[in-house]
Amino acid sequence: MALLEIKDLRATVGEREILKGIDLTVNAGEVHAIMGPNGSGKSTLAQVLAGRELYQVTGGQVLYDGKDLLEMAPEDRAREGIFLAFQYPVEIPGVSNMYFLKAALNTIRKNRNLPDLDAMDFLNLIREKMTAMKMDQTLLNRPVNTGFSGGEKKRNEIFQMAVLEPRLAILDETDSGLDIDALKLVASGVNAMRSPERAMVVVTHYQRLLNEIVPDYVHVLAEGRIVKSGGKELALQLEEGGYAALGIYDEAEAVGKA
Amino acid sequence: MTAVTEQTGAWLAEFAAQAPAASWVQPLRDAAFQRFAELGFPTTKNEEWRFTNVAPIARGRFTAAPPVELDVDAVAPFAIGTRLVFVNGILVGSSSSLPKGVHVGPVNENAQTHLGKYAAFERNAFVALNTALLDTGGYVQVARGTVVEEPIHLIYLTVGSEPVLHLPHTQPRSLVVVGANAQCTVVETYLGTQHYFTNAVTEIVAGDGAVVDHYKVQLESPEAFHIATMQANLGRSANFSSHSISLGGALVRNDANATLSEGAEATINGLYVVTGEQHIDNHTEIDHAKPHGTSHELYKGILDDQAAAVFNGRIIVRKDAQKTDSKQTNKNLVLSDDAVINTKPELQIFADDVRCTHGATIGQLDEEAMFYLRSRGIGRNQARSLLTYAFAQDILDRIKVVPVRDRLEKVLFDKFHEHGG
Numbered sequence: 001m002a003l004l005e006i007k008d009l010r011a012t013v014g015e016r017e018i019l020k021g022i023d024l025t026v027n028a029g030e031v032h033a034i035m036g037p038n039g040s041g042k043s044t045l046a047q048v049l050a051g052r053e054l055y056q057v058t059g060g061q062v063l064y065d066g067k068d069l070l071e072m073a074p075e076d077r078a079r080e081g082i083f084l085a086f087q088y089p090v091e092i093p094g095v096s097n098m099y100f101l102k103a104a105l106n107t108i109r110k111n112r113n114l115p116d117l118d119a120m121d122f123l124n125l126i127r128e129k130m131t132a133m134k135m136d137q138t139l140l141n142r143p144v145n146t147g148f149s150g151g152e153k154k155r156n157e158i159f160q161m162a163v164l165e166p167r168l169a170i171l172d173e174t175d176s177g178l179d180i181d182a183l184k185l186v187a188s189g190v191n192a193m194r195s196p197e198r199a200m201v202v203v204t205h206y207q208r209l210l211n212e213i214v215p216d217y218v219h220v221l222a223e224g225r226i227v228k229s230g231g232k233e234l235a236l237q238l239e240e241g242g243y244a245a246l247g248i249y250d251e252a253e254a255v256g257k258a
Numbered sequence: 259m260t261a262v263t264e265q266t267g268a269w270l271a272e273f274a275a276q277a278p279a280a281s282w283v284q285p286l287r288d289a290a291f292q293r294f295a296e297l298g299f300p301t302t303k304n305e306e307w308r309f310t311n312v313a314p315i316a317r318g319r320f321t322a323a324p325p326v327e328l329d330v331d332a333v334a335p336f337a338i339g340t341r342l343v344f345v346n347g348i349l350v351g352s353s354s355s356l357p358k359g360v361h362v363g364p365v366n367e368n369a370q371t372h373l374g375k376y377a378a379f380e381r382n383a384f385v386a387l388n389t390a391l392l393d394t395g396g397y398v399q400v401a402r403g404t405v406v407e408e409p410i411h412l413i414y415l416t417v418g419s420e421p422v423l424h425l426p427h428t429q430p431r432s433l434v435v436v437g438a439n440a441q442c443t444v445v446e447t448y449l450g451t452q453h454y455f456t457n458a459v460t461e462i463v464a465g466d467g468a469v470v471d472h473y474k475v476q477l478e479s480p481e482a483f484h485i486a487t488m489q490a491n492l493g494r495s496a497n498f499s500s501h502s503i504s505l506g507g508a509l510v511r512n513d514a515n516a517t518l519s520e521g522a523e524a525t526i527n528g529l530y531v532v533t534g535e536q537h538i539d540n541h542t543e544i545d546h547a548k549p550h551g552t553s554h555e556l557y558k559g560i561l562d563d564q565a566a567a568v569f570n571g572r573i574i575v576r577k578d579a580q581k582t583d584s585k586q587t588n589k590n591l592v593l594s595d596d597a598v599i600n601t602k603p604e605l606q607i608f609a610d611d612v613r614c615t616h617g618a619t620i621g622q623l624d625e626e627a628m629f630y631l632r633s634r635g636i637g638r639n640q641a642r643s644l645l646t647y648a649f650a651q652d653i654l655d656r657i658k659v660v661p662v663r664d665r666l667e668k669v670l671f672d673k674f675h676e677h678g679g
Contacts, residue, residue: 050633054625078635090630094648103644104634111635143648144630160634 009060020224036221081167187212262298290389323426339408359401402437418454438465478506532565561597
């Protein structure tokens with residue numbers, strides 16, 4: 001059974017249809033890249049999978065581990081192992097990173113029938129993962145994402161992913177705004193998590209991230225549909241010819257980035 | 259009889275039944291009662307009371323809360339410093355190891371030049387009523403140049419009753435007189451059980467160069483009526499801060515007023531949290547009487563269910579008060595469709611070389627932040643409590659008395675948690 005099976009998924013925001021029939025199957029152990037120009041619906045797809053209520057699903061079906069994903073609340077999706085690394089991580093003043101992460105980890109552990117981590121084990125775990133992401137440990141006592149630089153926010157997403165150990169990780173333009181060193185760091189964090197039990201959907205505008213996180217499959221999304229699928233060589237082809245070579249252009253009124 | 263005389267007349271028996279006061283207090287009581295009878299209880303036609311209807315108090319019948327015996331340690335919400343405890347208006351306990359030059363106890367004749375001189379009963383019927391029924395009162399006096407490290411805690415507890423015809427009332431009165439260049443921290447805590455009416459007046463005098471930190475923690479019972487006026491008068495270059503945390507009560511009105519002399523600095527902050535059918539009204543008045551004064555004001559409110567809150571922030575800059583720097587902010591988090599907030603800045607500026615800014619916001623929980631928390635497995639209700647608590651956090655962070663802050667953090671956390679489900 002596929003881990004994720006998307007069939008003819010359609011979604012709108014307000015009156016506007018953004019996803020116009022997406023079909024995609026992702027098996028455990030696979031890394032799929034979703035590429036496409038601005039406004040093609042990449043981020044919308046990522047957010048719909050995580051359960052963002054801003055979008056209305058108007059048709060189709062999504063099965064996750066055989067279950068109807070669209071029926072599940074966002075928190076239940078997370079507890080079942082879905083993780084979205086946000087394109088724009090949200091600043092939450094007044095909620096400490098430490099408290100937030102502990103609450104998240106313990107609810108997810110509870111769902112896996114694991115006991116709460118005690119304070120010491122929790123600290124050891126997050127110290128180890130922070131070191132791997134070269135993150136300053138003082139960030140733990142700061143409010144979630146508040147006052148973080150762009151790079152720190154992206155690293156914080158991957159750090160959270162490492163702590164929460166999802167079965168399906170969706171990375172939404174995790175490369176945007178990163179310099180090459182930060183990009184390599186983020187990619188190594190992601191690569192360290194590749195495993196036969198885990199699948200990843202990597203949403204990106206540019207090919208450069210895929211030099212670091214080499215996908216098994218590449219899909220090109222345009223105007224709310226997957227117009228081309230292939231292996232990793234498809235990304236290289238796009239790098240050389242651009243989307244225009246496939247007859248695809250940025251949508252003038254890009255709304256998919258929300 | 260008119261409604262006014264009927265309502266105020268009902269208090270005549272209470273006034274007349276009092277034990278005689280000291281000879282210097284009695285004329286104050288008499289004048290205040292006369293003024294109370296003239297003013298009558300305010301109605302919503304009075305601009306100052308437009309959004310707060312005190313009819314349940316005006317039409318109510320009250321009797322002085324009877325003496326009760328209580329274990330003071332069991333009721334104090336936090337154990338800090340020197341303590342003065344009033345139960346049903348009677349001073350039942352004090353603990354102290356006071357430095358030289360400090361008095362913490364009942365009002366005595368040393369208070370004569372200050373008592374009733376700041377909180378104006380001429381224009382506020384509730385202040386007049388409190389003054390007319392003035393009894394023991396809590397008196398904090400700090401001699402000039404004296405630094406009191408430990409906070410001084412005034413606890414006013416009212417043991418109420420079932421909703422009977424004559425509800426218990428208490429008239430807490432506090433007077434804090436801090437000499438020039440002296441320093442102290444005063445915490446007032448109000449709490450109680452069942453139905454009652456608390457009508458409090460606090461006068462604070464900060465001498466030239468004095469540093470006074472004041473906290474008012476209002477944890478009245480959910481059925482209580484609580485009306486209170488705090489009037490602070492700041493000397494030259496005095497530094498005064500007041501934090502008013504209002505969580506309890508069915509019908510609550512807080513007036514927090516400060517008058518600033520030259521170069522004085524006032525920080526007037528507040529947090530109000532209303533749920534169910536609670537109504538909490540905060541009126542503040544910062545009066546820049548002299549030049550070079552600074553005031554900062556931040557009030558935050560959290561409203562849920564059918565609750566209502568009022569914020570009215572008046573800032574007066576007198577003709578003489580050039581170079582005043584004043585900032586006022588009111589932020590509200592509204593969690594339900596049925597909650598109502600009325601917020602109004604009121605700037606009266608008569609000087610021309612001043613800086614005054616004000617801003618008010620009314621908002622809901624941030625939908626993106628909710629989604630972010632939920633996308634990490636945190637349930638909807640827990641996410642809601644977390645964000646609500648976070649909204650209040652910056653006011654709590656400013657509370658410098660650690661046991662008070664810890665206790666309030668816990669009360670608030672429980673309140674949001676329980677409320678959020």
